[in-house]
Amino acid sequence: MIRSLFEWVDVMPMSIAWRESxxxxxxxxxxxxxxxxxxxxxxxxxxxxxAGMALKRVPVSKIQATMFPWMTLGLxxxxxxxxxxxxxxxxxxxxxxxxxxxxxxxxxxxxxALYFHxxxxxxxxxxxxxxxxxxxxxxxxxASLALWAxxxxxxRMIAYxxxxxxxxxxxxxx
Amino acid sequence: xxxxxxFEWMGGLRLSAFFLESVWPTPIVQNIHLxxxxxxxxxxxxxxxxxxxxxxxxxxxADLARTVEPWLIGSFVVxxxxxxxxxxxxxxxxxxxxxxxxxxxxxxxxVIFTVTVRRxxxxxTEAELGPVFPKVVGVVSIALWTSVTIGARLIGLMG
Numbered sequence: 001m002i003r004s005l006f007e008w009v010d011v012m013p014m015s016i017a018w019r020e021s022x023x024x025x026x027x028x029x030x031x032x033x034x035x036x037x038x039x040x041x042x043x044x045x046x047x048x049x050x051a052g053m054a055l056k057r058v059p060v061s062k063i064q065a066t067m068f069p070w071m072t073l074g075l076x077x078x079x080x081x082x083x084x085x086x087x088x089x090x091x092x093x094x095x096x097x098x099x100x101x102x103x104x105x106x107x108x109x110x111x112x113a114l115y116f117h118x119x120x121x122x123x124x125x126x127x128x129x130x131x132x133x134x135x136x137x138x139x140x141x142x143a144s145l146a147l148w149a150x151x152x153x154x155x156r157m158i159a160y161x162x163x164x165x166x167x168x169x170x171x172x173x174x
Numbered sequence: 175x176x177x178x179x180x181f182e183w184m185g186g187l188r189l190s191a192f193f194l195e196s197v198w199p200t201p202i203v204q205n206i207h208l209x210x211x212x213x214x215x216x217x218x219x220x221x222x223x224x225x226x227x228x229x230x231x232x233x234x235x236a237d238l239a240r241t242v243e244p245w246l247i248g249s250f251v252v253x254x255x256x257x258x259x260x261x262x263x264x265x266x267x268x269x270x271x272x273x274x275x276x277x278x279x280x281x282x283x284x285v286i287f288t289v290t291v292r293r294x295x296x297x298x299t300e301a302e303l304g305p306v307f308p309k310v311v312g313v314v315s316i317a318l319w320t321s322v323t324i325g326a327r328l329i330g331l332m333g
Contacts, residue, residue: 026331033211033327034320041216045242055241058233066229070219152212153205160201 003173006090018088025085032081036152038074042067043148050116050141052132060128060137064121095174097164102154109147116140178269185265193263200263203256210252211323217246218288218319221296225312235308239296250285271333277325284318 009015018024046063048054055063086093093099120136127134133141157163184190193199221239223229230238261268268274292311295303 026328029331030324030327034323037211037215037319037323038219040212041214041219044212045216045220045245054245057237057241058230062230062232066231070223070229148212149209152208156205156208157201163197163201 003094006094009087009090015088015090018084021088024088028081028085028088032078032085035074035077035081036155039071039078040148040152042071042074043144046071047141047144047148050133050137051145052138052141056131060133061124062128064124091174093158095171096158096161097168098154098157098160102151102158105147105150105154109144109151112140112143112147116144181265181269184262187262189259190263190265193259200260203259207253207256207260210249210256213245213249214253215319215323217242217249218315221292222312222315225296225308225315227309235300236297239293246288267333268329271329273325273328273332277322277329280318280322280325284315284322287314287318 045054046067049056049058049060049063086099116137120134120140123134127137132138162169193203220229220242221235224231224233224235224238292315295308295311300308
């Protein structure tokens with residue numbers, strides 16, 4: 001079912017046009033990396049604040065309130081360019097091991113952020129000035145740092161489509 | 175004076191041969207480099223946005239600059255160390271890539287700008303700076319490091 005979705009996109013005229021564009025992919029990938037700096041840069045410091053590694057004197061809610069729009073801006077460009085790359089070369093990404101691992105890391109990062117937001121963050125006003133945040137907040141910070149490191153690494157590794165477990169290649173998805 | 179002999183020497187190093195002949199070292203240092211890019215970008219942007227009057231405006235500029243400085247310097251050191259084997263193992267490709275020279279010139283200007291003008295400004299009391307000067311410095315800094323990233327990415331894509 002997922003395969004047929006990717007195959008359906010693959011033959012769309014717009015997908016073919018973007019795929020055959022000479023500068024489309026370099027432009028998209030470059031914008032993807034630049035916007036990654038904004039998204040990941042903000043998220044890393046936000047997470048490091050939660051984990052007690054950086055910005056210890058900055059109240060947690062201040063980081064959230066002032067940096068969330070910047071993170072969202074970066075995420076919008078990042079997701080837009082990422083989706084455009086997948087849209088233009090669906091059958092390059094479909095059989096790619098790291099692409100799917102990255103996808104799951106992104107899902108986990110979203111779940112982690114939402115879980116944090118709707119649980120631990122409810123009491124943020126009680127601990128936001130503490131250099132050492134509550135255990136659960138620290139864990140959410142560490143989990144997010146690990147997941148984003150994973151997202152960056154698996155994103156870079158998409159280029160290494162052959163450096164994957166043998167069983168994956170045996171699936172012959174490509 | 176041509177720098178070609180220097181690049182030929184780098185390409186001939188045992189370090190370069192090791193990276194070319196083995197499979198995993200290159201992607202590993204590329205990944206370390208990219209994570210360091212994210213940390214460096216965060217360290218730069220928090221302060222640059224603050225200079226533009228955005229982001230963490232309740233924190234004094236000098237305090238913010240001082241807290242992120244270890245991350246700024248630390249990630250830059252990691253960037254240089256993880257960049258060296260990538261440069262030497264593909265030395266001739268780099269030498270002939272216009273984007274490599276674009277990137278390195280932007281890095282050089284970026285470093286000089288960051289340790290002189292930007293640092294001196296960030297460490298002073300804001301009242302002394304006026305409203306315009308910090309904004310100019312913030313925009314220049316973002317522009318310089320963005321052009322480094324663009325140049326870097328294009329070395330691999332367009333040679």
